[in-house]
Amino acid sequence: MNVTTEVLRLPLRDPFRIARREPDQVATTVITGIDLAGLRGLGEAYPVAYYGETTGTVGAIVPLLAEALGQLGDPPANAPHARAWLSRATEAMDVVVGRHGAAKAGLDIALHDLVARGLGLPLTELLETPAQGPPTDFSIGLDEPATVAARAARASHFPALKIKLGGPSDLDTLEQVRQVYDGPIRVDANTGWDPEAALRLLPELQRLGVELIEQPFPARALPRLRWLQERSPLPIVADESCETEADLEALVGVVAGINVKLMKCGGVGPAMRTLRRARELGFKLMLGCMEETSVGIAAGAAVAGLADWVDLDGNLLLADDPFVGLELDDGCRWITGRASGLGVERVEKSVDKLVD
Ligand SMILES: [Mg+2]
Known part of the structure; x- marks a missing residue:
C-alpha cells in the first residue's frame, strides 16, 4: 500500500477561540491517502498540540504506522471479514505507538474509505451503523x-x-x-x-x-x-x-x-x-x-x-x-x-x- 500525506492550511470563516488557547485563524490539517490495487482511500489527521500532536509528529509517525499496516496483507473482499481486518489494523497501529490519535485516525479513516469503496458500500453499511444520526449542533x-x-x-x-x-x-x-x-x-x-x-x-x-x-x-x-x-x-x-x-x-x-x-x-x-x-x-x-x-x-x-x-x-x-x-x-x-x-x-x- 502506498500512503501519502499533504498538509493543508485552510482559512476559517470566523476566528475560532476557546478558553485554553489563542484564536485560530486557519485550520491546519493533514489529508492522507492510501492507494491499493487501483483504489484510493482518503483520510484526515487533524493534529491538536494540547494532545501532543503537530503536523510534524503526524508526518513522523504515519510512515511507522503504514509499515505496520503493510504487514497485514490486503483487505478481504467481503464485509464481515473486512470489518475484522479493520479491527486488526487498529491493534497493529496501537502496538507501534500509544496515543497519537490524529496520526492513527489519518490512516484508519483512509482504510475505512478504501475498504468500503472496494466493496461498493457506503461506510455506514460496511460498519452496520445507523444511516442517520442526531442533528449536528x-x-x-x-x-x-x-x-x-x-x-x-x-x-x-x-x-x-x-x-x-x-x-x-x-x-x-x-x-x-x-x-x-x-x-x-x-x-x-x-x-x-x-x-x-x-x-x-x-x-x-x-x-x-x-x-x-x-x-x-x-x-x-x-x-x-x-x-x-x-x-x-x-x-x-x-x-x-x-x-x-x-x-x-x-x-x-x-x-x-x-x-x-x-x-x-x-x-x-x-x-x-x-x-x-x-x-x-x-x-x-x-x-x-x-x-x-x-x-x-x-x-x-x-x-x-x-x-x-x-x-x-x-x-x-x-x-x-x-x-x-x-x-x-x-x-x-x-x-x-x-x-x-x-x-x-x-x-x-x-x-x-x-x-x-
Ligand atoms: Mg470540547
Whole structure:
C-alpha cells in the first residue's frame, strides 16, 4: 500500500477561540491517502498540540504506522471479514505507538474509505451503523458577547448551538445569545472555569436553557468534576478528560457524559468501540470533532447514530472546504449512505499548501 500525506492550511470563516488557547485563524490539517490495487482511500489527521500532536509528529509517525499496516496483507473482499481486518489494523497501529490519535485516525479513516469503496458500500453499511444520526449542533468561539450573539443569530437554523465559554463575559454572552436563539444551548468551558465561578453560574445556566456543560475544569481535575456533577442537574461532559477508551472507567461516577472524537481516539474503529463501551458504562454520549474538512466529518457522520448529541461541524467552520459530497439535510443531520466509502471527493481549489 502506498500512503501519502499533504498538509493543508485552510482559512476559517470566523476566528475560532476557546478558553485554553489563542484564536485560530486557519485550520491546519493533514489529508492522507492510501492507494491499493487501483483504489484510493482518503483520510484526515487533524493534529491538536494540547494532545501532543503537530503536523510534524503526524508526518513522523504515519510512515511507522503504514509499515505496520503493510504487514497485514490486503483487505478481504467481503464485509464481515473486512470489518475484522479493520479491527486488526487498529491493534497493529496501537502496538507501534500509544496515543497519537490524529496520526492513527489519518490512516484508519483512509482504510475505512478504501475498504468500503472496494466493496461498493457506503461506510455506514460496511460498519452496520445507523444511516442517520442526531442533528449536528453549530459551535461558536469565544468573543465579545455581541459578536457571539450575531453569529448565533446567523446559525439560528441549527437545532442546538455550542457556545464556547471560559472568559469574563460568560453570563452576558449567554443572555445575549438567548435573545436571538430559542433552541438548546450547549456550553463548553474548555477547562477555563474555577469551582466558585461554575457554582455561581449553575442556576443561571439552567434559567437560560443550557442543555449540558462541557469540560468546566482541567483534564485531570476529576475530584472537582465529580464535585460539580453532584451539584449540577445538568450533565457535565468530559472532553479533554477523555482521550481514548482507556480513560472511560475512571470517569464513571464522575461525569454524566463524554465527548468522543475520532482525532483523540484514533479514527472510526476506535470511536465506535469507545462509544459502545461508554454506552455500556452508562454515559450519555457526544460525538465531537476538531476543525476537520468534510473528510474527517464524513468519517464521524458514519458513527453519529451511536451518539446522543452530535457536534460535527468542523467543516462548516471553514471558509472554503476543499472536499465536496457531504451535505446536511433540512434538519441539520449529515446525510450518509448515498455513495460508497466516505462519499467525499476533492475539488481542486487554490489552498495554501505547506511542504511536508
Ligand atoms: Mg470540547
